[in-house]
Amino acid sequence: MPTIDQISESLFRETISRAVQDVFKTMLGKTATLDQTTESVVTEGAPWDHPVQITGQQVVGTVGFIGDISGLIYLYLEASFANDVASHMLGMSAAELEEAGDEVVNDAVGELTNMTVGTFKNQLADKGFPCKLTIPSILRGSNFSIEPISSATRRIYRFRIGEHQLVADLLMKTGDA
């Protein structure tokens, strides 16, 4: 049986890139390009020296995967980008979206995250790491940082989508799952 250590950095990068690109192309007709990668870090309790750098209001979607490999992915979208994504996916004008409220935007970002993490983990499942998705949840806020438990490996990928930025924060449980 393959172990998680056998998954190379480049495979993680390709897998997450393909997932983000596929979802944004299919659902929104947008092209995503990987801008920057911060590769595998296990801090063993020391403070993170590279938290996700964010500015302004954020809408963050998160979906986990549990099975032969376990972990979760946070997708960070600036609030204006989140609105943009929701109005595109739902075919609503900015005014209609305003009327529908933040809940609808949250749901759209949740679904976008669900699809992205699904595409990511389905590729890994086909490589011998079956796992299941969890139900999405959403965080909203500004000026915050998420710090996972010390035994997690963290990888951060920054994508450029038009004039917007998308950050994918991949946290994996290390060792035997």
Place this chain on the structure above:
Amino acid sequence: MRYKILTVDDSKTVRIIVKKAFKTFDCDILEAANGVEGLASASKEAPDLILLDITMPVMDGVEMLTKLKSDPALKAIPVIMLTAEGGRDNVLKIAKIGVRDYIVKPFKEEMLIEKCGRILDLKPLNEGPQKAKSIFDPATILVVEDKPAIIQQIQEGLKHTPWKIHGVNTTGEGIDFCSKNTPDLIIISLSLPEEAAFTLFRLIRQNVKTKYTPIFALVVKTEMAAQQQAQQVGFSYIVTKPIEVPELESKIAKAMNLDTSQRYFTLDGDIFVMRLPENTSQTVVGEVLNYLKPKISEAVDTGIVKAVIDLHELKGLNMAVIKLLITAMQTCKDLALQFTLVGNTQIVSECKGFEDTRNWQFHESLADAKASFGRTPSQAQPAVA
């Protein structure tokens, strides 16, 4: 029959996308946010198809599917999985429980329609109430023909119509065009190499969007075998080369179910005008006869009391035209519509030659005819004893 499609997904976003995708089709979308709601709705509404997500709170999609398939009343409802849970082994395991298709998110709306269209005979919905399009409305006609001269001939011949004739030379371009546009009518040349016309016909019919689009076959008059084959396959109409453009135009109008009445019947102020064209063929007579009574009644209904039958463009008379005119005049009389005739010298003189038409009296122009209504009714009415 209006189909019912049940979408079971905890994401409102997905349910909205599904609703949006089916908006232009004749079906109702029912929604449920988890497996429990989904089962309840399935029992109550008996949907024709279920779109099922997997990861949901309360009851997930796999459990709902298992329960559905073990219920004799529900197990026949076709299910398409629509979920981000993919992966070969997973898909195989779920497929074994009994699903008709498996769509892994992300998905395009067209793909969803296409897969559902393989299970349900989805019909595109005409926007708003069934209003017949008129001959003056724009329409898109796709011509797939490997000989540019023929495309040009059709474009030239129909250039007086508001129709946009889009010509392509290969089936590939034809399919490409159909995926990006929804033509109102398609003309395919049977001379395309290697029976490509029939392959294209099948592909167009398989696409939900163009399932009911009229498709004409274009074939040389003497090629009887090809014509027969086209008829068997189900082409809406066979156009023979050399192309007779007026005939083609009238067949297109008929196939698109266009209201051609405005060609012959118009309102000029408070006067109802029936106009016959220069070449009033048998087809035209048939068309005019179809519209005649409803159109005159409609005019009378709106308060019109005067009518002009305008024959100044007409080249000559024949029995069909005379019969049509007699019917028209009789209809006017029945509805107490005051009417008069306009004709050119040729028509006036031809009328003298027939027993039925000998006493008809004509005005020289529409203006004269309209002015005549100002006088007493007895003067305005030509003698039609």
